[in-house]
Amino acid sequence: MDDMARGDGNASFYKGRRVLITGGLGFIGSNLATHLVALGAEVLLIDCLNPHYGGNRFNVAPIRHAVHINISDVRDTSSMQYLVQDQEVIFNLAGQVSHIDSMRDPYTDLEINCRSQLSILEACRHHNPSVKVVFAGTRQIYGKPHSLPVTEDHLVRPIDVNGINKAAGEYYHLVYNNVFGIRSCSLRLTNVYGPRQLMKHNRQGFIGWFIRLAVEDREIQLFGDGSQLRDFVYVDDVVDAFLRAGASDACNGEVFNVGGTGPVSLGELATLLVEVAGTGRVRFVEWPPERKAIDIGDCYADSSKFERATGWSRAVGLREGLTRTVAYYRDHLSHYVEPPADAGTDTP
Amino acid sequence: MDDMARGDGNASFYKGRRVLITGGLGFIGSNLATHLVALGAEVLLIDCLNPHYGGNRFNVAPIRHAVHINISDVRDTSSMQYLVQDQEVIFNLAGQVSHIDSMRDPYTDLEINCRSQLSILEACRHHNPSVKVVFAGTRQIYGKPHSLPVTEDHLVRPIDVNGINKAAGEYYHLVYNNVFGIRSCSLRLTNVYGPRQLMKHNRQGFIGWFIRLAVEDREIQLFGDGSQLRDFVYVDDVVDAFLRAGASDACNGEVFNVGGTGPVSLGELATLLVEVAGTGRVRFVEWPPERKAIDIGDCYADSSKFERATGWSRAVGLREGLTRTVAYYRDHLSHYVEPPADAGTDTP
Numbered sequence: 001m002d003d004m005a006r007g008d009g010n011a012s013f014y015k016g017r018r019v020l021i022t023g024g025l026g027f028i029g030s031n032l033a034t035h036l037v038a039l040g041a042e043v044l045l046i047d048c049l050n051p052h053y054g055g056n057r058f059n060v061a062p063i064r065h066a067v068h069i070n071i072s073d074v075r076d077t078s079s080m081q082y083l084v085q086d087q088e089v090i091f092n093l094a095g096q097v098s099h100i101d102s103m104r105d106p107y108t109d110l111e112i113n114c115r116s117q118l119s120i121l122e123a124c125r126h127h128n129p130s131v132k133v134v135f136a137g138t139r140q141i142y143g144k145p146h147s148l149p150v151t152e153d154h155l156v157r158p159i160d161v162n163g164i165n166k167a168a169g170e171y172y173h174l175v176y177n178n179v180f181g182i183r184s185c186s187l188r189l190t191n192v193y194g195p196r197q198l199m200k201h202n203r204q205g206f207i208g209w210f211i212r213l214a215v216e217d218r219e220i221q222l223f224g225d226g227s228q229l230r231d232f233v234y235v236d237d238v239v240d241a242f243l244r245a246g247a248s249d250a251c252n253g254e255v256f257n258v259g260g261t262g263p264v265s266l267g268e269l270a271t272l273l274v275e276v277a278g279t280g281r282v283r284f285v286e287w288p289p290e291r292k293a294i295d296i297g298d299c300y301a302d303s304s305k306f307e308r309a310t311g312w313s314r315a316v317g318l319r320e321g322l323t324r325t326v327a328y329y330r331d332h333l334s335h336y337v338e339p340p341a342d343a344g345t346d347t348p
Numbered sequence: 349m350d351d352m353a354r355g356d357g358n359a360s361f362y363k364g365r366r367v368l369i370t371g372g373l374g375f376i377g378s379n380l381a382t383h384l385v386a387l388g389a390e391v392l393l394i395d396c397l398n399p400h401y402g403g404n405r406f407n408v409a410p411i412r413h414a415v416h417i418n419i420s421d422v423r424d425t426s427s428m429q430y431l432v433q434d435q436e437v438i439f440n441l442a443g444q445v446s447h448i449d450s451m452r453d454p455y456t457d458l459e460i461n462c463r464s465q466l467s468i469l470e471a472c473r474h475h476n477p478s479v480k481v482v483f484a485g486t487r488q489i490y491g492k493p494h495s496l497p498v499t500e501d502h503l504v505r506p507i508d509v510n511g512i513n514k515a516a517g518e519y520y521h522l523v524y525n526n527v528f529g530i531r532s533c534s535l536r537l538t539n540v541y542g543p544r545q546l547m548k549h550n551r552q553g554f555i556g557w558f559i560r561l562a563v564e565d566r567e568i569q570l571f572g573d574g575s576q577l578r579d580f581v582y583v584d585d586v587v588d589a590f591l592r593a594g595a596s597d598a599c600n601g602e603v604f605n606v607g608g609t610g611p612v613s614l615g616e617l618a619t620l621l622v623e624v625a626g627t628g629r630v631r632f633v634e635w636p637p638e639r640k641a642i643d644i645g646d647c648y649a650d651s652s653k654f655e656r657a658t659g660w661s662r663a664v665g666l667r668e669g670l671t672r673t674v675a676y677y678r679d680h681l682s683h684y685v686e687p688p689a690d691a692g693t694d695t696p
Contacts, residue, residue, distance in 0.1 A: 159526065
């Protein structure tokens, strides 16, 4: 909430506005809800609370009397047709985000990331065509980059089923914008971190898992020399990006990278994390062959298109963001850890 | 069959080989089957004979005792798991191809073009991982081109639900090639024409419909000045492309444009068609506003990547192809026309 002042430009826009967040009890959704409540919006959160996914009632404990919570699954077409009605802005964040799960069970990934997006948009087309929709896209759709930093002109070449279905989900939003006038845009997020992120297992991205390992004073294993470059963006900056996109008709029909400051190697990240936490340690290990085979090498994004369109900029640097994040989990770790449901680590 | 000699390079490859064609009673599938029978392959055709789609038993009348025909729907996961077994090459052509239908009923388009492709590939992954798969992609996934001729490096920017789901279907093939070793490639077809094409309604592309209008001595209406450029490829050349792709491991994991010779305007096409047929006439009409809104302007493809990879070249020019096509429908029109099931013309 420290950066709420940056929301000022959006304060008048969101005050009293009816806002729906799918995946609203998840990582980004709950942080977004927290900011929207502070801005005076009427917030409806949808989440299915699938125990393997990021939805967590504790995420909205401080605002639970200030929001409406509706437990439902975006795969449930009937509920969606009702719930989108009368909403003014939809932040469409519900998704299956595990690479590994998508390759084990591609149908579930398709149902959630592809078919459900279509049914949300169909619900808007038939029951609420004046709504504005902001979709949570992902840099994963670029696959292994052929040029860096990755811009929005980079080819979409997903390397897994999850990336394909997320790409299709994004394309639907653009087509519904262009053909049916459902004002929509997509933010292609890179590596987002911060409070309220899932860390009960390691299949939804590595950064939450690394933070847990550091906080629990465990060993963080890096493959190879840890030199792979990524960009990291603090969740409050991502929340600010969503708020700006939701309030800006200049974004309609467009896709935008929303990433972090200049590239950082995984080794630098882990070292900084351990330093900030004062606990945990880093160890470099051999690449497991099956992981090397799906490694995408370096990947970091150019967010300048979004900066130009909305005036967005990042306010929280990596050290500051990690410091806040570690502090949050030191206070609340018990609400975020459970015995891992399954083995396997997701690709950095 | 005139160009069978060109298949010589593939003759030894396909002789005695077990080949499955999904959408095998359709336009391209049945032409491909006809060639494969001549090459000595053991051919299994799958088709659901949906009355709105291109499957037509008459298409395979001359070879009906030389192939196995299995009526089933690619949406039927159980059947697919059985039918892919022991096949050596799968030509995966089954699809919903109407732009208009996909916007009216996006779920059916998703089930056929997206989910079914996944289940065919899952069937191969679990029951026949050594099979080779050639997917029928489409230039529609490029949307409105930003550069011409369109190469495979052009961004995928579909303008309709059909294009999105076809893109996802193609991506699945590439991911299953790269991750699970299911050798696959995709041919992005442009405007294919020739004998055995659906022409009972006008929702599956304009060229079959134009040919019907000419053969029936009716009026062909062109929007605006008819100057939009396209490329046209005769079905026997496309069959040759599929045969080469199916026999070439150099194609695995790759996408290829398969298009026609240099750009031709719709006005030139229609004029040549009327001249060749000796019947029909061309009239230029005002753009209907709702059609102008979804017009993609000029679109023609560069097929040189596929030519380099396989030695493919087109053998049938536009005049010759149209002459053969008109002759075919003069003989067999009654097998291809029915009262149109619905109104609306698909986008050229």
